[in-house]
Amino acid sequence: MVSIVLASHGKFAEGIQDSGGMIFGPQEGVVAVTLTPNMGPDDLHQKLLDAIATLEDQEHVLFLVDLWGGTPFNQVSRILEEQNKRGLGGCYRPQSSHAGGSVWFSFGCHNRTRGGKGDLP
Numbered sequence: 001m002v003s004i005v006l007a008s009h010g011k012f013a014e015g016i017q018d019s020g021g022m023i024f025g026p027q028e029g030v031v032a033v034t035l036t037p038n039m040g041p042d043d044l045h046q047k048l049l050d051a052i053a054t055l056e057d058q059e060h061v062l063f064l065v066d067l068w069g070g071t072p073f074n075q076v077s078r079i080l081e082e083q084n085k086r087g088l089g090g091c092y093r094p095q096s097s098h099a100g101g102s103v104w105f106s107f108g109c110h111n112r113t114r115g116g117k118g119d120l121p
Contacts, residue, residue, distance in 0.1 A: 001028075001029055001056070001057055001060075002029070002057065002060045002061070002062055003029040003030070003031075003052075003055040003056070003057045003058070003060060003061045003062070004027075004029065004030045004031070004061070004062050004063075004064065005031055005032075005033060005048065005051055005052065005055075005061055005062070005063045005064070005076075006030070006031070006032045006033065006064050006065075007032075007033045007034075007035075007044075007048065007063060007064070007065045007066070007072035007073075007075075007076055008032075008033075008034055008035065008065065008066035008067075008072055009034075009035050009066055009067065009070060009071070009072065010034060010035070010036070011034055012034075012066050013032035013033060013034055013066070014032045014034060016032070017030060017031075017032040028056070029055055029056060029057060031051045031054060031055065033047050033048050033051045033072070035071055035072055041071055041074065041075055044071060044072065044075045045075045045078060045079070048075055048076065048079060049079065052079075063076040063079075063080070
């Protein structure tokens with residue numbers, strides 16, 4: 001199963017997770033990570049790594065972030081680069097989605113390539 005990490009400035013990611021839970025019911029393998037005003041980029045980086053460590057499937061993780069080029073996006077990109085993986089980013093609006101055969105919730109996203117693995121669909 002694909003795990004999902006929602007990352008945002010402020011409580012946006014938590015709100016999307018809560019809304020998704022109300023619409024689709026509780027979802028396993030979905031975590032929200034928020035950047036607060038008292039945090040720096042390295043703090044968020046560690047918080048993202050800690051969140052990933054809680055997921056059952058740490059190999060197949062879809063990262064959804066609130067703003068292309070913002071701190072959550074940059075720290076997710078850093079993790080993807082460190083782990084030589086590819087990912088998505090620049091998410092901007094909620095929509096319903098199916099992933100891995102289960103009902104999930106996600107955002108419309110711009111494609112992002114990391115680690116020289118080619119363009120994403």
